[in-house]
Amino acid sequence: MERTFLAVKPDGVQRGLVGEIIRRLEAKGFTLVGLKLMKVSRELAEQHYDVHREKPFFPGLVEFITSGPVVAMVWEGEGVVASARKLIGATNPLTAEPGTIRGDFGVSVGRNLIHGSDAVETGRREIALWFKEEELVSWQPTL
Numbered sequence: 001m002e003r004t005f006l007a008v009k010p011d012g013v014q015r016g017l018v019g020e021i022i023r024r025l026e027a028k029g030f031t032l033v034g035l036k037l038m039k040v041s042r043e044l045a046e047q048h049y050d051v052h053r054e055k056p057f058f059p060g061l062v063e064f065i066t067s068g069p070v071v072a073m074v075w076e077g078e079g080v081v082a083s084a085r086k087l088i089g090a091t092n093p094l095t096a097e098p099g100t101i102r103g104d105f106g107v108s109v110g111r112n113l114i115h116g117s118d119a120v121e122t123g124r125r126e127i128a129l130w131f132k133e134e135e136l137v138s139w140q141p142t143l
């Protein structure tokens, strides 16, 4: 089954949006298979954002993601990668549609509350980077 990696960033945690974000993914019908609150090391942050290494905002991005606790999650379901990206909204919260997480709660591209994998293959890479296999729980809703 398809999986995606999502992380509530330090701004989302500090603004008390963890429950709201999880609620939206649960309400949609996706299955939570991994969840942890963690301080992100500089090494993990740099690996996670490796594709942005040459961008001018890279140092600030690493500084920000390591600045406070993050809630790392793995969600499972058919089409979950693209669907979670839709629920999250555009990278810049100012242009994100109302009804999306960033559209409803954010105003800054550098403080956009949540990260979501942009493709199935990226999701695989990010899940392996952030989670050990034994931290993931495989289960199927039966109700």
Ligand code: CMP
Residues within 6 Å of the ligand: 052, 057, 061, 091, 109, 110, 111, 112, 114, 115, 116
């Ligand atoms: P995320 O989905 O975590 O992936 C890369 C992040 O880089 C993105 O969300 C933004 O938070 C950040 N980002 C993208 N563009 C800019 C920018 N112009 N200035 C600051 N941060 C940016």
